Ligand code: SF4
């Protein structure tokens with residue numbers, strides 16, 4: 001009964017492939033069961049659109065006359081990392097503007113480039129025999145750059161914490177504004193639509209998997225930083241908190257700012273909303289069951305973000321169905337909760353990817369290498385240098 | 389009993405607090421200051437909720453205007469740049485009146501201005517900086 005990826009691609013080429021979004025698949029599996037769904041469906045499309053700080057773009061500016069070996073570089077007054085070759089740079093999404101602070105940062109530069117805007121480039125250098133120029137000021141846009149691609153070290157977190165605040169003052173975090181005395185809670189996952197929650201053990205998503213990234217085609221480049229597959233999991237396989245992550249790559253020239261957006265978390269810093277969609281081949285009944293997962297079967301843990309430590313104790317567990325209802329219970333008290341990642345755009349992404357596949361313009365690739373299914377994350381210990 | 393939310397704008401020469409006290413004393417109108425933005429010697433603004441007899445509120449408001457206080461209905465003063473909104477819902481986290489809401493079925497942000505008390509919390513909470521509250 002099992003299908004191969006080649007069978008599925010053949011059906012995509014012929015225009016016969018049956019493609020459902022992860023939400024549609026959840027309904028189908030609930031009504032007809034995984035075995036039947038596995039026979040009917042070829043591909044399930046997922047989507048997520050949330051703040052993913054660990055993102056950025058490599059760019060190459062081209063050489064000026066006379067040439068320069070750029071050592072300090074700014075784009076629209078945002079410092080970018082130029083510590084690679086002469087005219088290569090990496091725009092870190094969270095870099096902040098020297099003039100506007102966190103109201104504008106690397107993420108906004110990336111958005112401006114995607115939108116085709118001109119961006120002011122300023123660079124200084126110490127000057128070498130072969131690169132004599134010591135400074136330059138000019139304007140660039142995505143068409144004047146030789147290359148411009150996102151290379152995001154950690155995206156598409158497989159689940160994330162639910163954040164609240166048990167202190168007596170408002171705190172400003174990357175999980176948004178958290179009101180005192182458990183006044184609210186926030187969460188940040190597309191749940192049943194989220195890529196890695198639909199392939200919990202990374203059977204089909206691995207290095208080389210072709211994906212939707214920011215409105216264009218992209219690829220899974222590597223395991224993401226802090227990839228943590230050995231996380232506690234619920235019976236269906238989904239982790240109970242942050243677990244697997246992906247490093248993603250894709251050309252910003254193909255992207256659309258509907259699916260990539262610069263953001264600022266008040267008194268925290270700059271971040272970037274990244275749109276990711278990953279197609280999952282329904283190879284067999286197991287994959288049908290995985291992709292049929294619903295918000296009521298996916299749980300996460302609630303943490304008090306007013307405790308400034310890396311090892312907070314969870315305050316409890318909550319399902320995404322409860323979170324989506326807008327109210328959860330903390331310590332027996334009702335607390336309003338709100339999402340930070342956009343479910344509406346996550347749906348748009350899964351829908352867009354479904355259209356690409358149905359229209360035959362996107363075929364599936366299997367992983368060249370699988371992601372680790374075991375491993376955890378280490379902390380950073382303060383060592384005094386003795387006995388190391 | 390009637391209730392009314394107003395944004396009051398005080399010119400620098402009018403001192404705010406006695407004016408508010410006047411509403412209570414002379415017109416018997418309960419005046420709750422929901423939010424105030426007042427800097428010495430500058431234009432001051434506050435959001436108030438008035439509660440009392442409808443006629444007495446009207447008279448009190450007229451008196452305020454005569455004193456040079458600009459009076460506006462509060463609910464017209466929040467704005468969101470809708471076409472850029474990504475419907476993330478981050479702003480709804482701080483909106484305890486549920487003037488801002490996202491939810492099933494469409495998960496699009498709804499803004500119900502009638503419920504907004506202009507607390508201004510959503511301004512900082514929007515990661516895209518799309519909300520402005522005018523005072
Ligand atoms: S100003 Fe306050 S009440 Fe009004 S929408 Fe914003 S958070 Fe809600």
Ligand code: SF4
Nearest residue numbers: 473475476477479514
């Ligand atoms: S936080 Fe901003 S972008 Fe997000 S839903 Fe609210 S207004 Fe829209």
